[in-house]
Amino acid sequence: MSELHPILTGTLASLAASLGTAVGAALIYTIRELKPRTEDALLSGAAGIMLAASFYSLLQPGLEYGVQSYGDQAIAVTVVIAGMLLGGGVLWTIHRYTPHEHFHGGREGPDSTKLARLWLFVIAITLHNFPEGMAVGVGAASGDFATGAALTAGIGLQNVPEGLAVAAALMAAGYGRNQSAGIAFLTGLVEPVGGLLGSSAAWFASALLPGILGFAGGAMLYIISDEIIPETHRKGHEDVATGSLMMGVALMLVFGTLLEPA
Template identity: 55%
Template sequence: MTALGALPVLFGRAMSRRSGDMLLGFAAGVMLSASYFSLILPGLGAAEGLYGSVAVAAGIAAIGIALGAAAVAALNHALPHEHFQTGPEGSDPHGLARIWLFVIAITIHNFPEGMAVGIGFGGGDLSNGFSLATGIGLQNAPEGLAVAVALMSQGYGRGRAFTIAALTGLIEPLGGLLGVWLIHVSVHILPIGLTFAAGAMLYIISHEIIPETHRKGNQERATAGFIVGLILMMVLDVTLG
């Protein structure tokens, strides 16, 4: 889906900044809805089933969300990477070529998404796994397009921008494998794993995607895309799950 989303850069005109921000807002809405409906709520249910206590389930979910957000924050500060508008971040970002800075930035975003899908399937609830995979896939299409367009705006050719955007999607299956493995280590990892993935995605939404969509005065379009993405993922989760 990341590669399919990036395909238009090979044939069409360059996408406007307004359209790009709207698509990124859509991706954020899908991720937020998936975080709650497909990760946090099933995580709470799994924890309550294991421990027989709503209070314990809420505590486990809180810990999982906090750990997920903290893990991505640590990666964000430790790994050198570059944002499309604000420039380099992390440790000594000037030591790497710009192309790898972009690749690392997108990797930070995509890995928790793949892990969330893996955990969704690994927990044994196939309907939840399918709804997560569908939602994440849908939001990866505009994300792939946004990445390719952003790379083109930095001077990369159409073919190279498409190839890099497509390759960034390959990290998600690796995250999925890790998620499945963690769940099979112990059934008690399921609730913490689901909420951990949610916390990681919530951090990305707040720290990365939403600020990116509001920098150029396109917040109304971005917010409209956000609401559409959230509703679409909610409908998918309810109807598929």
């Protein structure tokens, strides 16, 4: 592993994580429909994994690299926090200024059609795969195998329910099974693009790695807080959503601990 170039490692890791979307897309062949309650539970579980990954695999390693490379805790924590706020701010700006739909909330207004809403949901999932891929790319390119592996496994796993949710939503709207699975699969391909960009940034500006890890963490936190939690609580499934989010966090803690060399 260590002889691979960090950019290649980061890109391959994000490509591996995007296989989770392919698995989720393929699961559409095994089910008839996804109930809203099940969908909220699945997406909340994905949010829990993303939440733990933000801290465990991005912000915490960012602080550690920062202390290592700057030799100063105050500088390290400042750089990571600045990166995190920038990551959240960039996503807020994108969110604010692009036509965009929340994960599965409805757009208000009489002109909205069900189909347009569905496609905005598909686009929202696709777009959020970009910072995710970036996070995996940066984490895997950082050179710490345990962090990179935990992040790849965690993000790969939370892509499964997301891929399934997209495929199920398309099928419910009348698209064929093959077409639904195919489109869901394509939403995952944004992830290695983000991975290439993230690992390249980490490689070309390694002194900024703590800030880049913070940026990726901030982008993830933004999506969790601004998109997934509100949308999964909207239909009265907050109990199952909260339980599921905690299961996601627990799963990521298990990954992180088991992959850490003893």
